[in-house]
Amino acid sequence: MPKRRLLHMPDVVSLDTYSVILVWTAIAIYTLAFIVYAVDLSRRSQESIEQHDAAESRQREKVGALNAASASPVGVDSRAADSSAAPIGAAKAPRRVFSRIGTALTVLGFLMHLGGTLLRGIAAERVPWANMWEFAMTGTLLIMAVYLGVQFWKDLRFLGTFMTGLVVVLLGASSTFYVAIVPLMDPLKSVWLVIHVFVASLSTAFLALAFGLSVMQLLQARRERLAVVAAENGGGPKRSFLRTLPSAEALEGLAYRLAIIGFILWTFTLIAGAIWAQDAWGRYWGFDVKEVWTFIIWVLYAGYIHARATRGWRGTRSAWLAIVGFVAVIFNFTIVNMYFDGLHAYSGL
Amino acid sequence: MRRNADAPDESKMNPDSSDPRRPSDHFESAEPSASGASAASGAVSPALGVVGWARWAWRQLTSMRTALVLLLLLAVAAVPGSLFPQRSADPNGVTQYQSDHPDIFGFLDDISMFDVYHSPWFSAIYILLFVSLIGCILPRTKHHLKALRSRPPRTPARLGRLADFRSETVDVDADEAIDAAAKQLRGAGYRIERYDSPARGRRPATRSVSAERGYLRETGNLLFHAALVGVLVAVGVGGAYKYTGQRVVVEGTTFVNTLLDYSSMNRGQAVAEDALEPYAMTLDRFDVTYQPPGSNAMSQAGDFAANVTIRRPGGDETSGVVKVNSPLTIGGDSIYLLGNGYAPTITIRDADDEIIYHDSVAFLPSGDAQMTSQGVVKVADGLPEQLGLVGFFYPTVAELETGAYASQYGDLVNPLLTLDVYAGDLGIDDGTPRNVYALDPTGMDQLTGGDTGVESIELAPGESAELPDGMGSITFEDETPEGADSAQGSTESVKRFASLQVHHDSSAVWVLVFAMLAVLGLLVALFVPRRRMWVKAVETESGVELEYAGLARGEDPTLAAAVDQLAEKHLAGLGVAPEDPDAVVEPEEPDDTHDAGGPAAFDGAGAADGTSASATPPRPASETRET
Ligand code: HEM
Numbered sequence: 022m023p024k025r026r027l028l029h030m031p032d033v034v035s036l037d038t039y040s041v042i043l044v045w046t047a048i049a050i051y052t053l054a055f056i057v058y059a060v061d062l063s064r065r066s067q068e069s070i071e072q073h074d075a076a077e078s079r080q081r082e083k084v085g086a087l088n089a090a091s092a093s094p095v096g097v098d099s100r101a102a103d104s105s106a107a108p109i110g111a112a113k114a115p116r117r118v119f120s121r122i123g124t125a126l127t128v129l130g131f132l133m134h135l136g137g138t139l140l141r142g143i144a145a146e147r148v149p150w151a152n153m154w155e156f157a158m159t160g161t162l163l164i165m166a167v168y169l170g171v172q173f174w175k176d177l178r179f180l181g182t183f184m185t186g187l188v189v190v191l192l193g194a195s196s197t198f199y200v201a202i203v204p205l206m207d208p209l210k211s212v213w214l215v216i217h218v219f220v221a222s223l224s225t226a227f228l229a230l231a232f233g234l235s236v237m238q239l240l241q242a243r244r245e246r247l248a249v250v251a252a253e254n255g256g257g258p259k260r261s262f263l264r265t266l267p268s269a270e271a272l273e274g275l276a277y278r279l280a281i282i283g284f285i286l287w288t289f290t291l292i293a294g295a296i297w298a299q300d301a302w303g304r305y306w307g308f309d310v311k312e313v314w315t316f317i318i319w320v321l322y323a324g325y326i327h328a329r330a331t332r333g334w335r336g337t338r339s340a341w342l343a344i345v346g347f348v349a350v351i352f353n354f355t356i357v358n359m360y361f362d363g364l365h366a367y368s369g370l
Numbered sequence: 371m372r373r374n375a376d377a378p379d380e381s382k383m384n385p386d387s388s389d390p391r392r393p394s395d396h397f398e399s400a401e402p403s404a405s406g407a408s409a410a411s412g413a414v415s416p417a418l419g420v421v422g423w424a425r426w427a428w429r430q431l432t433s434m435r436t437a438l439v440l441l442l443l444l445a446v447a448a449v450p451g452s453l454f455p456q457r458s459a460d461p462n463g464v465t466q467y468q469s470d471h472p473d474i475f476g477f478l479d480d481i482s483m484f485d486v487y488h489s490p491w492f493s494a495i496y497i498l499l500f501v502s503l504i505g506c507i508l509p510r511t512k513h514h515l516k517a518l519r520s521r522p523p524r525t526p527a528r529l530g531r532l533a534d535f536r537s538e539t540v541d542v543d544a545d546e547a548i549d550a551a552a553k554q555l556r557g558a559g560y561r562i563e564r565y566d567s568p569a570r571g572r573r574p575a576t577r578s579v580s581a582e583r584g585y586l587r588e589t590g591n592l593l594f595h596a597a598l599v600g601v602l603v604a605v606g607v608g609g610a611y612k613y614t615g616q617r618v619v620v621e622g623t624t625f626v627n628t629l630l631d632y633s634s635m636n637r638g639q640a641v642a643e644d645a646l647e648p649y650a651m652t653l654d655r656f657d658v659t660y661q662p663p664g665s666n667a668m669s670q671a672g673d674f675a676a677n678v679t680i681r682r683p684g685g686d687e688t689s690g691v692v693k694v695n696s697p698l699t700i701g702g703d704s705i706y707l708l709g710n711g712y713a714p715t716i717t718i719r720d721a722d723d724e725i726i727y728h729d730s731v732a733f734l735p736s737g738d739a740q741m742t743s744q745g746v747v748k749v750a751d752g753l754p755e756q757l758g759l760v761g762f763f764y765p766t767v768a769e770l771e772t773g774a775y776a777s778q779y780g781d782l783v784n785p786l787l788t789l790d791v792y793a794g795d796l797g798i799d800d801g802t803p804r805n806v807y808a809l810d811p812t813g814m815d816q817l818t819g820g821d822t823g824v825e826s827i828e829l830a831p832g833e834s835a836e837l838p839d840g841m842g843s844i845t846f847e848d849e850t851p852e853g854a855d856s857a858q859g860s861t862e863s864v865k866r867f868a869s870l871q872v873h874h875d876s877s878a879v880w881v882l883v884f885a886m887l888a889v890l891g892l893l894v895a896l897f898v899p900r901r902r903m904w905v906k907a908v909e910t911e912s913g914v915e916l917e918y919a920g921l922a923r924g925e926d927p928t929l930a931a932a933v934d935q936l937a938e939k940h941l942a943g944l945g946v947a948p949e950d951p952d953a954v955v956e957p958e959e960p961d962d963t964h965d966a967g968g969p970a971a972f973d974g975a976g977a978a979d980g981t982s983a984s985a986t987p988p989r990p991a992s993e994t995r996e997t
Contacts, residue, residue, distance in 0.1 A: 203667035207674055207694035278927070281896050288892060292885045300695045303706035303871045304614070305878055306605075307459050308487050310452040317445045324441040331434040332397045342442075361452060 036144035037202055043137030044158060048192055050130035051165075051185045054123045058181035061119035065179070065262035120178045124169075127185060131165045134192075138162050145202045150218045151209055153358060157195030159219075160354070161188045163226040171230060175275065179266050183233040213297035217290060224286030225350055227279050228322075232347035234276035235340040242269035242337050273336065277329055280343055284322045291315055310361040314353040321346040389923065390588040391513035393434045393506060398923075431498070432505035440499040447495050451486035454478065458487070500602055507595045514588050521563040525578040525904045529919040534933040536918045540946045544907035544914045548577040551905035551940050555581040558936075560903060578906035583899075584923065590894025597891055600884035608877020613637035613646070619676075620713040620730045620867040624652040627703070627872065633806075647701040647874075650681045654689070656710060656866040660781045669739045669780045676707050676868040692870065702874050709869035711735045711743055712763055714787050714831075715847040718749055721840060726752030730849075732867045733763040734807055740777035741765050746809045747789070748796055753841055756796045758809045761789035761827075765864070782861050787846050789827040790819035791838055831863035899926040903936060916941070 138158050142149035150159040168184045171177055205214075244263045251259070266272065294315060295305040306312060325346055328339035392398055430436060455463025464484045468475045482489030529535055552562050560581035569575040615632035619625050627646050629635055657675040661667045676692040680700055690698045697704040711734055718727035726749065733745030747759040766779035767786035775788065794814030817838040819826035827835045832848035850863045900923040908915045918940070920933040 201666045203665075203670060204661060204672060206670070207672050210672075211695045213695075274927075285889070285892055285896065288889055292882075292889065295885075296882070297695075299878060300697065303697065303704065303708065303873045304875075305881065308451055308456055309459055313448055313452040317448050320441055320445040320448070324438055324445065327434060327438045327441060330392075330396055330398075331438050332395045333435070334438065335397055357452070 036140050040137045040140035040144060041199070043133045043140065044192065045196075047130045047134035047137060048189055050126055050133060051189045051192075054126035054130060055182060055185040055189060057119050057126060058123035058178075058185060061117055061123055062179070062182055062262040064117070064119060065265040066260045068265055117178070120181065123181045123185075124172070124178055127165065127181065128169060130185075131162070131169060134158075134162050134165060141202075147205060148215050148219070150222065151205055151214065152200055153198035154195060154200055156218070156222065156354065157192060157198060160222040160225055161192045161195075163222050164188055164191075164229045167223070167226040167230055171279070177230075177234075177275070179262070180230070180233045180237070183236070184230070187229065187233070208301045211297060211300065213293060213300070217293040217297055220286050220293060221290040224283045224290055225354075227283035227286065228347050228350055231276045231280035231283055231343060234272050234279065235343040235347075237263075237266060238269050238272040238276055238340045239337060239344075241266060241272055242340075245269055269336070273329075273340065276340070276343060277326075280322065280325060280346075284319075284326065287315075287319055287322065291319055310357055311353070314349065314357050318346060318349045318353060321349055390517070390591070391510045393432060393437075394429070395434045428505065431502050437499070437502050437506065440495060440502060443495050444499060447492050448486070450483055451492075454483045454486070456486060457484050496602075500599060503595055504599060507592055507599075510588075511592055511596075514585075514592060517588075518585055522561055522580040522582040522902065525565045525576075525580045525906055526919075529904055529906055529917045532919040532921055534920040534922075534930050536933060536937045537915055538918075538937065538941060538946075539910065539913045539915045540941070540944065541913045542916075542944050542946065544575075544577050544909055547907050547914060547916060547940075547944055548579050548905060550943055551936075552579040552581075554936070554940055554943065555579060555903060555905070559583050561585075574909050576906055576908050578904060581903045581905075582901070583903075584901055586894050587898045587900040587923075588895075590891045590896075590898060592891070594888050594891030594895055597884045597888035601881055601888065604877050604880040604884055608638075608875055608880065610638040610640040611877065612873075612875035613641045614871060614873045614875075616708070616869065616871050618732045618867050618869050619651070619653040620732060621653050621656055621865040623730070624650050625870075626650045632872075647703050648683050649700055651700075651705070652679045652681075653677070653868055654679055656868050658710065658781075658866070660779070663779065671739070671741075671780050674707055674710060676710075676870065678705075692868070697873075702876055704873050706871040706873060707868060708871050709735070711741065711867055711869075712765060712782075712785075713865045713867040714745075714763055715849055715865060716747055716759075717845040717847055718747075718752075718757075718837070718842060719845075720752055720842040723843075724752075726842070730865045730867075732807075733761075738777070739780055741780040742777040744807075746807060748798070748806070748809070750796060750798060755793040755841075757837075757841070758792040758794075758796055758811075758814060759789040759827075759844075760792065760809050761787060763787050763864075782864055785831055785864055787829045789829075789844070791817040791827065793817055793839075793841075899928065899932075901926055901929055901932065903933070905936070905940065 138149050141155060141158065145151070145155075149155045164184065165188055168177070168180065241263050244259075244261055245268070247259070267275070294312065298307065298309075298312070299305040302309075321342065325339055325342040328334035328342050389398075455467055457464050467484075478484065482491070486492055526532070530537070548564070548566075552564060556562050560583040562579050562581045564577070564579055566577045567575065613636065615629075615635040615637075617625050617632050625631055627649050629643060629646065653676055655677045657673065657677065658671050659673045661670045661672075663669075674694055677689065678692060678698070679687055679689045681687050692698045692705050692707045694707055697706045699705075711732060713730040713732045715730040716727070717725060720726050727747075729747075731745050731747050733743035735741050735743050743763040743765075745761060745763065747757075747761075749757040749759075762775070764775055764777040764786045765781060766777055766783040767775050768778040768784075770776055775786065792809065792811055792814040797810055797813065816822055818824040824838060827837075827844065829835055829844070829846035831846055831850070834843050834845040836843050848863045849865050902921045902923070904917070904919045906917040906919075908917065916937075918933055918937040920929050920936070922929045
């Protein structure tokens with residue numbers, strides 16, 4: 022008996038060790054990507070000035086033409102005043118070398134991250150999301166997957182700094198959650214572990230991206246406000262990477278679309294959790310702390326969706342709701358898991 | 371081909387009858403005008419009295435803003451329930467909190483901090499929210515049912531002012547072209563209507579088809595909100611018909627499904643005394659495995675399985691297994707495995723060696739993985755005084771340096787039972803219900819352990835000891851079955867118990883059905899685009915000018931592409947290719963701006979002409995003016 026274990030154990034240990042090494046490599050590469058993306062943002066600041074000069078001359082021509090055609094009086098609208106709202110992925114956009122390097126690094130980091138996560142799953146002989154360390158590993162992997170996947174739809178690389186930064190912080194901090202591989206506790210032996218936790222993590226990934234966009238939206242809205250004021254006072258534009266980003270309104274639209282995907286997945290998480298609770302605890306809902314927080318988050322995002330449709334709440338206010346919602350998501354994952362007593366005692370800590 | 375990129379006033383038409391009805395503060399509905407405001411303030415003037423006030427209050431309650439505020443309040447109000455232990459989920463936690471914080475407990479209890487989800491204030495919020503919800507969906511449903519039967523609206527006079535617009539002058543028959551367009555649109559799932567107007571004065575004759583699709587979007591939204599009401603109703607009604615009982619069953623014993631046989635039972639108002647399914651259930655064997663010493667998770671227990679036999683009144687017997695995550699269903703009841711532990715079998719004899727007590731007593735695990743357990747034996751009759759024995763059970767005992775005992779491992783390797791004896795009045799004779807797992811030592815004398823100077827009783831399975839004062843003896847029975855594999859050691863020397871929960875809730879399936887309907891409604895409401903399309907043919911001197919325009923209702927990022935597609939397919943069908951596809955003017959404003967901003971182009975605010983024209987190249991008047 023003991024002999025067999027001696028032969029067997031080192032295998033498992035080393036697989037998990039490789040997994041940890043890969044995850045740390047991923048963190049290192051993400052950190053590099055973060056730096057390169059940050060360089061990209063600072064270059065965008067510079068670009069924004071050059072673009073402005075070009076745009077301004079175009080603007081003058083247009084205004085001239087308009088007046089010539091005796092069209093209606095020209096109002097100074099914020100966008101005309103600072104000609105921001107860069108086309109996303111438009112052909113004439115500069116070839117952002119640093120942005121590309123950042124993305125390439127992120128892909129590389131992602132592959133390491135994926136490898137680390139897969140190895141953990143193989144070593145544990147189950148899905149790699151059954152305790153805090155694994156939730157964090159898989160959750161951040163999905164954040165990166167969604168971030169990279171979304172690039173095929175819209176060029177959102179301006180979020181690169183934000184997303185790589187977020188993942189480095191989350192994954193780095195989660196290393197304190199590390200636990201060795203142990204067999205699953207009985208309540209976790211369920212298909213719902215596979216479905217419920219995965220969908221929750223995927224939802225979190227979409228909400229994370231929406232969160233990043235909402236933060237950008239707030240910054241952009243502030244800059245647009247200031248730009249209008251500056252234009253009225255005859256001041257020039259300030260140099261800012263934000264000037265190369267879509268308008269606040271466009272950012273809001275993007276954030277909303279990602280948030281509703283996250284919301285639908287979260288709704289599904291809630292329902293799947295209730296079904297699982299019915300199997301494991303004998304009732305589908307019992308106001309266990311984790312259930313309560315999942316519900317709070319759901320209601321917050323329902324509030325966000327409503328706010329977007331309510332006059333006076335669209336724009337900045339609804340963006341704050343999206344941010345509060347995501348803070349609640351992170352709170353639910355960290356503080357609630359670690360410090361609140363409840364049935365969801367699966368952090369493995 | 372020409373394409374408009376700005377979002378001028380034409381697209382800001384006021385919502386018409388086929389539009390979904392929205393609360394007045396929905397961003398798509400018209401901003402209250404000066405006259406509207408005075409009408410509203412008129413409604414609250416005392417002249418209108420109670421009815422006016424009621425109407426005003428109702429309008430407030432069913433507004434988007436109220437719904438939003440109530441949603442946010444609901445989120446905030448749910449928080450305290452996660453900070454304080456709740457009676458419904460964690461009654462022991464509440465008791466614990468009371469003894470830890472006696473000074474603030476009373477106040478917190480007064481404001482329902484331990485029953486948050488049944489508190490008046492929490493209920494007030496969600497009831498208001500659902501009243502608001504019903505008040506919101508009823509008129510919308512009525513309106514939507516009408517809209518479903520209505521025809522697409524008249525083609526706007528100036529299509530060229532819409533955000534998504536193309537035009538093309540070609541040499542075709544106007545009537546045929548519009549017929550083809552109507553057919554194409556109907557094929558694409560649009561509801562269509564022809565609107566033709568003859569030439570009048572200097573205005574040329576126009577033929578057009580107006581098309582609309584995406585009514586499902588509003589259907590989905592209504593389905594979602596109605597399903598939420600369904601969930602609430604199912605939960606509320608179901609609560610009256612459900613029951614949940616708990617019961618500890620020791621290996622080899624039988625439990626009968628009657629109210630009497632439960633250690634605790636919660637049932638809804640509508641559950642009668644005799645409503646429980648008649649059956650008896652015997653726990654034949656309880657299985658559990660422990661991770662071996664030396665592994666990462668030493669002592670972690672798992673693979674719990676309660677093997678049971680069920681007897682129905684008719685006499686038929688079935689056997690089944692209750693596992694975690696896998697309840698056993700009998701009739702409408704589901705049986706869940708909530709916990710397990712050891713139930714040492716104890717025999718007590720009096721001074722004449724007569725057996726006066728013989729039972730397997732469940733000792734509750736105190737929470738560690740090593741299964742140190744605590745229990746109480748109460749002997750009410752047969753001895754000169756009532757006896758209470760309080761003790762610990764260690765499945766694998768080890769002595770700590772302090773001399774105290776602790777369990778080292780969850781399985782039965784080296785079991786030990788220690789007991790302290792109390793004599794006196796158990797306090798059960800007057801019928802007061804007492805917790806069977808605790809002993810109230812008031813009115814009793816401690817005879818062993820503690821400060822008594824008499825050693826506590828310590829027994830391994832099969833051992834006996836004298837009770838103090840020559841009262842008799844106590845035996846810890848070895849329950850190892852005959853013929854058990856002796857190499858296994860003592861692994862079967864002590865019986866185990868399972869803590870089972872019987873749950874009956876036929877509403878759960880309804881809650882699930884409504885929840886799934888809500889998800890379905892959500893998917894439809896958020897992903898089905900609602901849009902209008904128009905194709906118009908205007909006969910001009912140089913040929914027939916075909917105009918294509920689209921209008922998004924709500925978020926619709928793909929509208930521009932859809933208009934392009936419509937135009938291309940239609941022109942191709944007519945056998946005319948766009949003159950020069952490359953000549954399509956790319957919008958000055960990047961696509962993403964109004965694409966993502968979407969419905970801003972439809973806020974019905976009726977902005978003054980030309981406010982947003984500054985970023986757009988001017989259009990030759992002849993192309994758009996058609997009044
Ligand atoms: C139980 C509380 C409520 C929840 C959880 C909730 C949730 C939602 C969600 C998730 C959406 C977006 C999906 C969709 O468009 O169907 C939505 C939209 C909507 N809700 Fe609610 N809602 C609630 C109560 C209400 C109430 C009381 C009203 C009426 C005042 C209302 C009016 C609307 C409207 C008009 C929309 C469409 C928004 C748009 O045009 O984008 N909801 N709601």
